[in-house]
Amino acid sequence: MTNIFPPPPSTQGYSLRKANENDLDDITKIHIEGFVEEPMDNYCYPYRFDHTEDHFRWMKEEYQYYLDNPEKFALHVAEAPEQPGGAEGARPKPMAIAVWNTNVLAKAPPLNRGLDQRKDANKKHVEAYAKVSGKRYQPHGFFYEWTEKQITLSVLTVLPKFRRQGVGTMMTRWGIDAVKEKRWPVTVCASPMGRLLYAHLKFEVIGIEVIQAEDEEESFSSTVMVLFSEV
Incomplete structure (x- = not known):
């Protein structure tokens, strides 16, 4: 059964909604454009700008996976009612995405x-x-300390031209509000850019996660953070 969480909030004219399969192309484009400088993508997908069609195909597969497993993941998109260069009356396109692991111990097929x-x-x-x-x-x-009693923000990115307008905060607050009454923590492994947002929202740093392949010097790290809910 799909988890029941509160409806998404809105801020400064931006709105948040659940994604669907019609959004997949837009979602994939947002991921690619939003993570140009993301350390994890640079480390795992260093040839993505040389093989753009290949990268698009497999990133789209990943977001399809999130949609196919709603008992474990919540995939959201944010929209603006008016976007630069958009035709009058045109349907707004997504300009930010978030993926939440809402049931961290739920079984799902491997990606x-x-x-x-x-x-x-x-x-x-x-x-x-x-x-x-x-x-x-x-x-x-x-x-591990919080086992299934937590919610994890797995992915968050906003297209560059829509940043610093409260969209990332709006999308993060969905998870904060979702577990507020349960008093569950919100957990995240943050990129350098994300860390600034989460620190502003009072997340605490609890460690550094280092990814490094065996017998290699190259690595990247994420800041592990947690926000404890208050009622």
Whole structure:
């Protein structure tokens, strides 16, 4: 059964809604444009700008996966009623995305990352990332302490021209409000840009997660953060 959470909020004319399959192309474009400088994407998909069609295909597959598993994930898009260059009366297009893991211990089929087929990825790096991130909810993992009583923000990005307008805050507050009465924490592994937003929202730093493939010096790290709900 799909988890029941509060309706999305809105801010400064922007609105938040659940994504659907009609949004997949827009969502994929937002991910690609929004994560140009994202350390994780640079590490795992270093050839994405050389193999753009390949990257688009497999990122779209990933977001389809989130839609196909609503008992575990909530995928949201944000929209603006009026967008620069848009035709009058045109349907607003999504300009930000968020993925929440709303049921962290729920079983779901493994995500097919296509590592034996795609050309945009560094297979060894993606496998290193999957290995480390898969331990977050296991004993001695960063999020194990709260087991299933938490909600995790897995993905958040806003198109560059719509940033610094409260959209990221609006999307993050959905999760904060979703677990407020339950007194569950909100957890996230933050990029350098994301860390500034979450710190502003009073998230606390509890550690650093390092992704590094065996026998390599190259690595990237995320700031592990948590916000404890208050009623």
